[in-house]
Amino acid sequence: MTTNNDLDRRDALKLIAGGLGFAALGARAEPAASAGAEPFLAAPPMETVRIGFVGVGGQGTAHVENLLRIEGCVIKAVDDIVPEKVTRIQDMVERAGFPRPTGYSRGPTDFVRMCETEELDLVFNATPWEWHVPICLAAMRNGKHSATEVPAAYTVDDCWALVEGAEKYRKHCVMMENCNYDRMEMMVFNMVRQGLFGEILHAEGGYLHDLRSVKFSPEGEGLWRRAHSMKRNGNLYPTHGLGPVANCLDNNRGDRFASLVSMSGPSRGLQLYAQEHFPEGSPQRREQYVLGDVNMSLIKTANGRTVCVSHETNLPRPYSRVHLVQGTRGLFQGYPHRVYIEGRSKADEWEPAESYLAEFGHPLWKQMEEKSRGAGHGGMDFLEDYRLIKCLREGVPTDMNVYDAAALSVVTPLSERSVANGGRPAEFPDFTRGHWKAWQPLGIVTA
Ligand SMILES: NC(=O)c1ccc[n+]([C@@H]2O[C@H](COP(=O)([O-])OP(=O)(O)OC[C@H]3O[C@@H](n4cnc5c(N)ncnc54)[C@H](O)[C@@H]3O)[C@@H](O)[C@H]2O)c1
DSSP, X not given: OOOHHHHHHHHHHHHHHHTTTSOTTSSOOOGGGGTTOOOOOOOOOOSXXXXXXXXXXXXXXXXXXXXXXXXXXXXXXXXXXXXXXXXXXXXXXXXXXXXXXXXEOSSTTHHHXXXXXXXXXXXXXXXXXXXXXXXXXXXXXXXXXXXEOSOSOSSHHHHHHHHHHHHHHTOOEEEOOGGGXXXXXXXXXXXXXXXXXXXXXEEEEEEEOOOHHHHTOSSGGGGTHHHHHHHOOSOSOOHHHHHHHHHHTTBTTTBOEEEEEEEEOOOXXXXXXXXXXXXXXXXXXXXXXXXXXXEEEEEEETTSOEEEEEEEOSSOOOOBOOOEEEESSEEEETTTTEEEETTTSOTTOOEEGGGGHHHHOOHHHHHHHHHHTTSTGGGHHHHHHHHHHHXXXXXXXXXXXXXXXXXXXXXXXXXHHHHHTTTOOEEOOOTTTTGGGTSOOOOOOOO
């Protein structure tokens, strides 16, 4: 089914892709066309980051609230298809003591006008998935850095378009993976760096979240997220589980995801939910879903290590991101969080991970705990926004770069391809074009 929204998006993409010099997002030229492109990792520093924010629903509003409390940035423009949401954010920014940002609300592609007319350093978006790529490309093409909510993209071509856009315009395209900044994830990363688990051999991550009521809601994500379950079958939301463990495996910095196999089971949960929550004859009860309720993907890295990533959003269950990191000396396993270290833990017994926080808690958490209290998702969203602004101001590489955005997001289309091909392996593109071999592992970042 083609909707007006699809057509608007396609027109916007054509317009934006024209400036990239390749037939973006249709039949794109293969990587050879961009061979010789210089990787992009850091930009000149700046005193104040002037931000245009696109998409101020649930998650966008939470980011705006954080940004208003972070030194060295200002929200200059705000865009949403719903004018009342724009006004609400304009009021919020003014109440926080800043000048009223310019509002944009002339339809789904008004972000292009914003990017063309406003003097901004960063265009940050928290829109539905289908808009992330057009917005990032419009930003970079108009000389602005871009930051996007997850996943950055969900086709292989779109992942390449972001990489090639960042390289061509020398602008950041940062995927805002907040789970990289959660307390346990950061502690585990710190423990990996200190060698507690030995050589890391295997990891698991997932997004196991009962989203049935969210998908059927008449507002917020209900307006767009359920539609993906009607058309697509694979891991639609891989980055929360993968982001943190990818850092532990030095993805793109000494190793890289090489290939993936993926399988989905039957699709039952949404049908059942619709039957039980909507009256006979309602349109929801006639909807057909193709998204398997449980999807499992297994990734092999170039250095031969394994990562299992799962997706499950249609079944009753408590929340989990799985979170397992295993090495030659021990392992961490999440939900509930526990640790086993040979020689330190009692033989064959888990220890509660909380008991490791005092010794191995990440320095960023220790520095920022007070400031981040009360912010979205237990404070991790504040740390994430803080780090982005700090890196931009200092002109240093961001914690996540466009190559990470592409390598993590591309799991979605590769899983869809593998599922459609009966579980056959799908190869990851090397978005770094070989640079992963030389790029240095991520360090322990601070405030
Ligand atoms: N990192 C996290 O923990 C987390 C949590 C929730 C959502 N998200 C991500 O954030 C994004 C938004 O999710 P949400 O829950 O805030 O959804 P939402 O539906 O509440 O908000 C989306 C907003 O974008 C606006 N919008 C839609 N199309 C637009 C367009 N073309 N131009 C401008 N504005 C447009 C909508 O009006 C709405 O205000 C998604 O990518 C989602 O995956 C991430």
